Amino acid sequence: MAEQKGTAAGLRLRVAGWLRTLSPLHVGGAGQDPNAPLAVAVDGQHRLYVPGSSLAGALRSLMHAGPAAGDGPRDEAANLRWGWAQDGGQDGTVSRITVRDALVCDGSDLDGDGLPQTPLDPARLELRTSVGIDRRHGTAAQGFLFTRTVIPQGAWLRLELGLDTTADTVGQDRDYLARLLHLLAGAQLRLGGAVTRGLGRTRLAAEDTFVGEERLDSPQGLFAVLRGDDTGRPAAQWLQDRPAGPAAAGRQLTVRIDWRPAAPVMVRSGTDGLTVDTLPLATALGEGTLTLVLPGTALKGALRSRAEHIERTARGTDAPAPDPATPDTPAPDGDVGRSAAFRAQLDQLPAVRALFGSAPRHRGDSGRGRAAVTVEGCHAKTAIPADLWDQAHQPGADRPPPAPGAQGPAGAAASPLERLREHGLERADHVAVDRWTGGAADGLLYSVLEPHGLRWQPITLTLDLNRLTTTAGCTDRAEAAFALLLLVLRDLKAGRLPLGGATHRGMGDLHVEQILLTLPADEPGHRGGPVELDTFLHGERTPQLTRAWCAYLDGTPV
Numbered sequence: 249m250a251e252q253k254g255t256a257a258g259l260r261l262r263v264a265g266w267l268r269t270l271s272p273l274h275v276g277g278a279g280q281d282p283n284a285p286l287a288v289a290v291d292g293q294h295r296l297y298v299p300g301s302s303l304a305g306a307l308r309s310l311m312h313a314g315p316a317a318g319d320g321p322r323d324e325a326a327n328l329r330w331g332w333a334q335d336g337g338q339d340g341t342v343s344r345i346t347v348r349d350a351l352v353c354d355g356s357d358l359d360g361d362g363l364p365q366t367p368l369d370p371a372r373l374e375l376r377t378s379v380g381i382d383r384r385h386g387t388a389a390q391g392f393l394f395t396r397t398v399i400p401q402g403a404w405l406r407l408e409l410g411l412d413t414t415a416d417t418v419g420q421d422r423d424y425l426a427r428l429l430h431l432l433a434g435a436q437l438r439l440g441g442a443v444t445r446g447l448g449r450t451r452l453a454a455e456d457t458f459v460g461e462e463r464l465d466s467p468q469g470l471f472a473v474l475r476g477d478d479t480g481r482p483a484a485q486w487l488q489d490r491p492a493g494p495a496a497a498g499r500q501l502t503v504r505i506d507w508r509p510a511a512p513v514m515v516r517s518g519t520d521g522l523t524v525d526t527l528p529l530a531t532a533l534g535e536g537t538l539t540l541v542l543p544g545t546a547l548k549g550a551l552r553s554r555a556e557h558i559e560r561t562a563r564g565t566d567a568p569a570p571d572p573a574t575p576d577t578p579a580p581d582g583d584v585g586r587s588a589a590f591r592a593q594l595d596q597l598p599a600v601r602a603l604f605g606s607a608p609r610h611r612g613d614s615g616r617g618r619a620a621v622t623v624e625g626c627h628a629k630t631a632i633p634a635d636l637w638d639q640a641h642q643p644g645a646d647r648p649p650p651a652p653g654a655q656g657p658a659g660a661a662a663s664p665l666e667r668l669r670e671h672g673l674e675r676a677d678h679v680a681v682d683r684w685t686g687g688a689a690d691g692l693l694y695s696v697l698e699p700h701g702l703r704w705q706p707i708t709l710t711l712d713l714n715r716l717t718t719t720a721g722c723t724d725r726a727e728a729a730f731a732l733l734l735l736v737l738r739d740l741k742a743g744r745l746p747l748g749g750a751t752h753r754g755m756g757d758l759h760v761e762q763i764l765l766t767l768p769a770d771e772p773g774h775r776g777g778p779v780e781l782d783t784f785l786h787g788e789r790t791p792q793l794t795r796a797w798c799a800y801l802d803g804t805p806v
Contacts, residue, residue, distance in 0.1 A: 258465035259413045261425050265457020265483060266356050267405040267432065271449040271544075271625060272374060272398035272531065275302055275440040285375055285395035295367045296352035298405055298439060304330070304347040306439050307409075310431055311424075313714075329411065329424065348408040354535070356404050356456045362476070364406050373397050374531060377518035378545045380590055383556060383567035389590040395518055398447065400532040405439075405450065407457065418461075426490035429459070429483055434492075444605060444618060446544020446625035457483040499714050502766040503737065504778070505707040511757040512698040513748045515546045523645035524665070524675055526696040530637060531627070538637055540628040540699055542748060547707060548623040552604040554736045554745050559597050562801055567593045599729040599800060602720040603711075620716035621709055621733065629703040632671050639664035640697065646675070665697075672702040698755075713768065728800035731793040737763055737781055 275298050277289035291297045312326040323332070331343030354366040380392030413421040431437065432452035440448040460480025463469025480486075514528035521527050531541040560566065568589060595606055605619030639645055648661035665675050680692035711733065713726070720726040739745050741763055746756030764778035779787075 258415060258463070259418050260462040260464055261411040261413060261418075261421060262460045262462055262480065263407065263409050263425070263429070263457065263483070264362075264460075264480070265407050266453040267350070267407050267437070267450040268453050269399060269401050269403045269405065269448075269450055270435060271401050271446055272376065273298075273401075273403070273440050273448050273450075274376075274396050274398045274442060275299070285397050288373065288397050288399060291349065291351075294370075296370065296373075296399060298350040298352070300347045300349045302439065303350055303407075304343075304345070306437060307345075307347065307428065310437055311428055329421070344412045346410045346412075348406075350405040350407060352399055353404040353406065356453065364404075368399065368403055372400055372532065372535075374400055375518050376529075376543060376545070381549065381553065382590055383553070383593045384569050389587070391587040392590060396441070402532065402534055404453070407452070410462075423490065425459070426487060427492065429454075429457075429487055430490075430492040433483070433487070442545065444544075444622040445548050446623060449624070452483065454484040454487070455482055459483050459486040499712070499768040499770070501711040501713060501768065501771070503709045503711070504764045504766070505709075505737075505740070506761040506764075507704065507707065507758050508761065509699070509702065509704065509757070510743075510759045512700060512755045513542070513704075513758060514540065514699050514755070515542055516749045519641065521641045521645065521697070522643045523695075524640065524697045525694040527640065528673075528697060528699060530632070531625070532634070533627075533631055536634050537631040538634055539631055540702065542626040542704075542707075544623045544625045546749075547626065547709075547747065548604065548619075548621070550745060550747050551621070551623065551709075551736055551740075552600060554739055555600045555603060555732055556593075556597060558735050558739070559600060559732060559801075565596075568596065598720070598725065599732050602716055602725065602729045603733055605719075617719055618715070620712045620719060620729075622712070623709045624707070626707045627705050628672075628699070629705060630671050632668070632673075636664055636667055640668060668697070672699055673697050674700050696750075713771070724796050725800060727793055727796035731797040734781070734785065734793070738785065741781060 274286070275289045277287040288296060289299060289302075308326055308330045326332075327341065329344050331341045333340035351364045352368045353364045354368050357365040359365045374397070375395055376398050377393070377395045379394075380389035381387070382389045411421050411425055429452060432450075433454050435449060435451040437450050437452075438448040439450060442448070458480035459482075463472070517527045517529045519527065528540050529543065530538045532538045556567075591607075595601060603619065603621050605617065605621075639649075642664075645664045648663050668674075674697070675695055676698045677693065677695045679694075680689040681687070682689040711730070713730075716729055717723055717726040720729055736745070741760040743757070743759065747758060748756045750756065763781035765781060765784050766778045
C-alpha cells in the first residue's frame with residue numbers, strides 16, 4: 249500500500265470575500281426533465297451556488313494556464329499546492345488549498361454568524377437559447393437546439409479559501425496568493441460553461457474581500473481563530489505591497505470593434521410576448537433595469553460561419569451533407585444521421601477548429617478543445633425599466649393602462665409599447681403573402697419589437713495566442729488561423745457580415761467605425777498601443793501571415 253501523504257501546516261492564509269459576475273453565469277446542475285432548459289446548480293437548501301470543486305478547478309487553471317496536463321513543468325507547479333492523484337494508481341498528495349462552495353447572492357451583506365444573508369432569488373434567472381446552423385442548408389441543425397438557465401450579471405459569489413503553509417514556505421505562499429488575487433481583481437477568472445461565448449466572467453470585489461493569517465500551531469492561535477478575533481485586511485490594501493507577478497493568462501490579442509447599426513440589429517428572445525410575437529433578447533443590468541444584448545453565442549457563431557465561408561471558398565470545398573438514404577445510420581462516435589453530419593461540418597476545417605473550438609471525440613484527441621477566441625456579449629447603451637419590459641410581454645401591451653400612468657403626446661395615458669419608443673423600440677407588423685391570390689396568407693401575420701436608433705457598446709473579443717498554437721498543432725498553422733481571423737474582421741468592417749437574427753429579411757446590417765487590435769508586448773508589430781485593423785494589414789506582419797495562409801491552403805488536406 250502506498251504511503252499516505254498529508255499536509256503539515258502551522259499557518260493558514262485565509263481569503264473571505266466576494267466575486268461579482270460581469271456576465272451571465274451557467275454552472276450546470278442536475279435537471280429532472282431532459283426536455284427542460286439546462287439547470288443551474290443548487291445546494292441542499294435549493295440555493296444557487298457554484299460548487300467548490302468547480303471553483304477550485306477554475307482557479308487552478310487560471311494560475312497554471314499553459315500546456316495540457318501531463319506535460320511536466322505545469323503539473324509540478326500546480327501539484328505543489330493543489331495536490332494530485334496518480335492516474336490508475338494510489339500515489340498522490342492532498343491539496344493545501346481549500347475552496348468552499350460559493351453561494352450566489354443579491355448583495356454582500358452577512359448575518360451575525362458571518363454567513364451570506366441574501367441568496368439570489370431563482371426568479372431572477374434568465375434563459376438563453378442556442379441553435380446550431382447547418383452549413384449546407386442554412387437551417388437549424390437537427391439535435392442542436394438547447395436552452396440553458398443563467399445567473400444574471402451583477403450577482404455576488406461568496407469566496408472563501410484557505411492556503412495551509414508553514415514558517416518555511418509562508419513567504420512563497422503569500423506571493424502565490426497575491427498573484428491569484430491580482431488575476432481575480434483583473435477579471436481574469438471565468439466560471440462555468442460557454443466561457444468563450446461571453447459567459448462566466450467575474451471580478452474580485454477587492455474592497456469587500458479580506459485576507460488574514462491564522463496561527464494553528466499554538467492554543468492561543470487556535471482560540472483566536474475560533475473566536476474570529478482577526479478578520480484580516482482588505483484585499484485592496486493587502487495587495488498594495490505585493491506586485492502582481494507574471495501574468496498567468498497567457499499571450500492575448502484583444503480586438504475592439506466600434507460600430508453602429510445601419511438597420512435593426514437584435515437576437516430573438518426565447519420568450520414570446522402575448523401582444524407582440526417576437527421580442528429582442530434582454531439581460532438584467534441590475535435589479536430594476538435591463539438592456540438589449542447580442543449574446544456571445546450569436547456573435548461567435550456568426551464569426552465562425554464567416555470563417556468557414558472564407559476557407560471553403562478558397563478551397564472550393566462544400567460542407568458535407570448527410571446521406572439521404574440512411575439518415576439514421578450510427579456514426580463511429582455514437583452520433584446518428586444528420587447530427588453526425590453537422591459535427592462533421594464543424595470538424596472539417598482545422599484552422600476554424602483551432603480558432604473557434606471543437607469538442608474532443610475521445611481522450612487525448614489532439615487539435616481539439618476549447619476555442620482560442622473568446623467573444624463577449626454586446627450590450628445596448630439604453631437602460632429599460634424592468635417593470636416596463638414585463639408589461640411588454642403581457643396581453644394588452646398596446647393599450648393604455650387603466651390606472652393613471654405615463655402621459656402620451658396627446659395627454660392620454662401611454663401604453664407600454666408607446667413608452668418603449670422612448671427607449672428606441674418600435675413595433676413592426678409583418679405578413680406573408682399568398683403566392684396564388686397575392687393577398688395576406690392565412691395565419692401568417694406576426695409582429696416584431698424592433699430596435700431603431702439604439703447605440704451599442706463595442707464588440708470585444710480576445711485571441712489566446714498560446715492556446716491557438718497548442719490547438720493548431722504547430723506555429724505555421726497557428727499563423728494561418730490568425731490570418732483567417734483577420735480576414736473575418738476585414739469582411740466585418742467592409743459590411744459583408746450581418747449580425748443577429750433575420751439577416752435575410754432586412755435586419756442585422758451594421759457600420760463598423762473602427763477595429764482596434766491590442767497586441768502582446770512580445771508580438772511582432774507591437775507599437776505600445778492599439779493599432780487599427782487597416783494599419784495592421786498593411787504592416788510588417790502581412791507577408792508572413794500571407795505565406796502561412798497560402799501554405800496552409802496548399803498543403804493541408806480536408
